[in-house]
Amino acid sequence: MNVIPDRVYRFLQAYPPFSMLDKAMLEKIAGDTVIKYLQTGEFVFTEGESPQEYIYVVREGAIELLKKDENLLVEVCDEGDLFGLRPLLAKQPYVLSAKAAEECLLYAIKVDDLQELIETQPKVGYYLAQNFAFGISDKYSKLFKGKLFLDKDPALLLQTSLFEIQSVNHSKSPVCCAPTATIQEAARIMQQKHVGSILITDEQLHPIGILTDRDLRNRVVTGEVSRRQPVSDIMTHPVITIQPDCSVAEVQIAMMKNGIHHLCITQDGTPHTPVTGILSEHDLLVLQGNNPAILIREMKRSSSAEELAVIRTKAEGLLQQYLEREVAMDFIATVMTEINDALIIRVIEIALEELTTPLPQIKWSWLGLGSEGRGEQLLRTDQDNALVFEDVPKAELENTRSQFLAFAQKVTYHLNTCGFVYCPGEMMASNPKWCLSLQEWKNQFSDWILTPTNQNIMHCNIFFDFRSLYGEEEFSNQLGEHIFDTIDQKGIFLSLLAKNALQNPPPLTFFRNFMVEKNGEHKDAFNIKSRAMMPLTDAARLLILGHQVTGVNNTFKRFEKLAELEPKHRELFEQAADAYEILIRYRALQGLKNNNSGKFLLMEEMTKMQRLNLRNTFRPINDLQDIIKIRYQVSFFG
Amino acid sequence: MSWIKKIFRVKPKYPATNYWQEYARLFDQPAPRKPLFRAQRMVVLDTETTGLDPTTDKLLSIGAIAIKDQQIFIGDRFEAFFSAGDLYRNQERESVPVHGILQKHSAHRPDNQKILIDLLAYLQDSIIVGHHIAFDFAMLNNAFLLQLGGPLQNQVLDTAHLAKRLTAPLQGQLSPLQAGQYSLDELCKTYHIPVEGRHTASGDAFLTSLLLVKLLGRLERRGVKTLKDLLR
Incomplete structure (x- = not known):
């Protein structure tokens, strides 16, 4: 041209x-x-x-x-x-x-x-x-959500595949049913066989259609069709078929070209011969070497923080692939959390082995805080952690604490070696302030809730998202209950938390420009963490606390839970969950690209498409903040 | 004063070929009294040549794009690569007489002639614009004279000159350092034109066309409206 x-x-x-x-x-x-x-x-x-x-x-x-x-x-x-x-x-x-x-x-x-x-x-x-x-006011376009990375050249994606010409192993025997089977019957077979898709075949086993989890979710669960209708009513057909000796590259191309996630393998590659197997996008990812299960096994076997650091870097390659392929965030976050958890557990085990005097024979638990606590830490960012140990007689308390502190210092040191750098704010178990007995922790939480100064509210935002990573899990349940009891005593607390959650307004100026940093090192960069993600994280935490729900820490899962609890606002909460997923994805990609925390985005480095999509993710923030304002009557507090 | 120019302008003699006669006819038409520059088609062009001496060097390629009424027409463009061009590049040019080369590669002449005939039809009576256009115009004019036997008579406009008009009130008093500010690269920087595809004739012609509309926009705001004001 x-x-x-x-x-x-x-x-x-x-x-x-x-x-x-x-x-x-x-x-x-x-x-x-x-x-x-x-x-x-x-x-x-x-x-x-x-x-x-x-x-x-x-x-x-x-x-x-x-x-x-x-x-x-x-x-x-x-x-x-x-x-x-x-x-x-x-x-x-x-x-x-x-x-x-x-x-x-x-x-x-x-x-x-x-x-x-x-x-x-x-x-x-x-x-x-x-x-x-329909005007620009058409909010939350479903078709384009999550398609932030479409501008990537598909050819490039293929080149990055590790085994491009490797032949695909499809030994799995396919799960099939007749077109006359009801949706419910098909779903039951899928459940029994633990598969995400089922092929609909005729009597000669020639493929007619396919039904996937996604179809069930989108059409049946929503009530669009009845589960007593035959599968042929909702199956996708015709099925895209491929011959048994196909390569990974061919499979990928076929999936990409047809915009589908499953391929049916038949004897001669046409729909006119019997089915021999089925391949999903997920199968492909597993095929491509960087298998999370293998990484976790390697972590369990490694003997030093240095080794762990190398494996964690491999996991970053896996993350990159997932992000590029737009694998569901739920899945990505689960896998990365599993990997991070395995690493922390192994670090703790290594630190325990290194101790010359063993820890006191009491129960204790290592808590992950912040994004690790929420199970949404994709990149290696600052470590935020704490330690809780069983109550001991007062005389032994300080001695016990010093033993745990010495241990925690080893753990945080190794985590630092693994790339989870020391928290600049000292929010770490090696800090005597955050290495406390169960009773001390309860007192600490009470203090924060009953005397909600700005500083204390900030602590709540970090420490409320705790999760037990090692040791006695029961402690975290007890702490959770204690928090709810105390909040009940102090009715005004949630309103103050609400006021705090509203501190970050939607990050757009009047002319729909991004609010960028006015000065400092990151002048003119957009802080995706504090401006776009934090308003959502804070809102999710507050609203879920209001429902007294424990155990759901993940921000987008919190929104999903909220959608379930408050059908009236379901659409908004689902949009907020989607928005958060897109943001977390975007930040991770940015971080991988620049080898940092991905916190700051430079506007000129983004394509229009990315900017547009990012801008769309801000839309739910305003609506959420309106709900919070009304629910907690924030305006009364000035 | 244009009538004086018209009277005293020596009309070039053209061969009797169709393309020349058609070209010449365009310039015989009576022009509107005070033509606005917006009404005039301009062809922004750039050439690649074997060197910097119009008397000995050869054209390698040309890229051009048309603008009118502050609009750049991507569909109205011209691009050609002269067929013998590659052969000249590696020769000791001084030692070979020009006509000698032309005769030696006479097999290529029809190709190049065809390009020039097409170019003539493309140029019409448009104003030819370029960055430091004097050189490109001289190269083209020589090519037309040598290969088709007639000169161009289009009016010529230099974007470097327009840029100077906007920023340097006293013309002809630039230090070499200041002169560097009027290179295409520097001007693209000044006028926020992203520079890519440089050093192909078409790429440079396109950059120059973007520069041109921006310069014309500014000149227009200073009251430059007619062709006469512009070509001053």
């Missing part, structure tokens, strides 16, 4: 809906584009004007969309935004005026070219309808 249309092509490629087009289509559009220059104050079109033959994408600058004789600012479009779609929808005059807020370059795209696309590419039509025809 000539370099000139190529420049346009590469720009458009990053933005929906152009990102959904195949190469030839987008090349045609790029080759036909007109670049329009506008000075500040110039109009592209005005309200009431008849439609032009172009729609516009902002290449550079900003366009204001105005209504009612330019008195009402409806929207500001910046780089990559699409506007002026009226001619596409109807041959009617523009309902808004478009004015250059600064010097602008626009890509003008022929309506005729797009019209054709809308007819042939349902995805494009759907996207435009979702985002424009």
Whole structure:
């Protein structure tokens, strides 16, 4: 391609809906584009004007969309935004005026070219309808949530596969049923055989359709269809089939091309021979060497923190693959938590072996706090931990504590070696303040709850997300109960916690720009942790505490639980869970890319698509904060 | 004063070929009295050559794109690679007389002629714009004279000159250091034009076209509206 249309092509490629087009289509559009220059104050079109033959994408600058004789600012479009779609929808005059807020370059795209696309590419039509025809106020577009990383070149993903041409092992005997079986019967078979999908076959075992967990979740559990209906009503068909001697690369391509997660293997690769096996995306991941079970086994066998550090780095490769393949966050978080837990347990065991004088013969427990406590620590960030030991007679208390402190110092030292660096705020079990007996911990929590100063509320936010990682699990249950009892005594506490949770408003400015850091080392970077994730984490913690639920620490699981507990707000909580998943994913990718905590995002490094998606994740924050304001009557506290 | 120019302008003599006659006819048409530059098609172009001497060096490639009314038309572009170009690159150019080369590679001449004929039809009577365009124009003009037997008569506009007009009130008084500020790279930086695809003729022509609309936008705000103001 000539370099000139190529420049346009590469720009458009990053933005929906152009990102959904195949190469030839987008090349045609790029080759036909007109670049329009506008000075500040110039109009592209005005309200009431008849439609032009172009729609516009902002290449550079900003366009204001105005209504009612330019008195009402409806929207500001910046780089990559699409506007002026009226001619596409109807041959009617523009309902808004478009004015250059600064010097602008626009890509003008022929309506005729797009019209054709809308007819042939349902995805494009759907996207435009979702985002424009029904106004920008269409919140939480389901179709595009979680697709933050679509702009990755699929070819690149393939190259990173470890065993690209390795033949796929599909020895699994396939689980099948007849099309006349009811949904309930099929689900029962799946449950009995512990499989996530079932093939529907005819009498000769030729595949007709497939039913997966996802179908059950999406269509049956939601009540859309009855479980007494035959499976043929909801199965996906036809089934994509592949021959038995396929390679991993072929399987991946077939899955990617068809946008599916399961492939059916038949004798000759067509649907006209008997089924011999079934392959899921998950099978592929397991095939690709970096198997979490193997990593955990290696951790259990390692004898030093240095070895553990090496294995933990391997796990990062696994994480990268998961993130790139958009594996469900629930699964990723579970796997990474298992790996982190295995590492901490092994570190504790190593530290125990190193002790010259063994620990006192009493019960104790190692607690993970913060993101580790919530089971959502994907990257190696600062360690936050604490230790609780059984109550001992007062005379022995200090001696006992010093023994545990010496032990905790070893553990935190080894964790530091493994890449979980020391907490700058000393929120560690090696700090005498956080190495306490059970009774001391109870007193400490009482103190925080009954005297809720700002500092104490901050401590609550960190320490309330505790989780027992080693030793006596019962202690964490007791501490949880104690917290609820104390909160009950101090009715005002949750309101103060609520006020704290509202400290971080949604991170957008009036013009829908990201709130970036005003000064300091990270000037102009966006702090995804404190600005986007913390408001959600804090809201989830507060609301779940309000329901007196223990044992659910994970932020997105908390939201899922809340959706269950409060059907009235179900949609919002589900959106919040989705938003948090996207954020955690994004932060992890950022962290892996820059080899840091991923806390700060540089706006200019992000594509428009990423910015758009990130911006969408902020939407539930506002609604959540409104609920909190009303529920805890925060305004009374000034 | 344009009527004086018209009277005294010596009309070039063109061969009787269709393409030249058609080209010449465009310039005979009466122009509107005070043409606005927005109404005028401009062709922004860049060439790659074997060297920097228009009398001995050869064209290797040309890239061009058209603008009108502050719009860049991606669909209205021209790109060509001259077929004998590669052969000149490695030769000791001084020692070989120009015509000698042309005769030696006469087999390639029809190709290059075809390119130039197409280019002539593409250029029409548009204003030719480029960064330090004088050199590219001289190269092109020589090629047209040598291969097609006639000169170009398009008006020419230099983006480097426009940039200077905007920032340096006293022309012709630039130190070498200041002159460096008017390189295409530096100007792209100044006007926030992301630089990629440089050093291909088309890539540079495209960058120059972006620079041009931005410069014209600024000049327009200072009251430059007509072609005359612009070509001053």
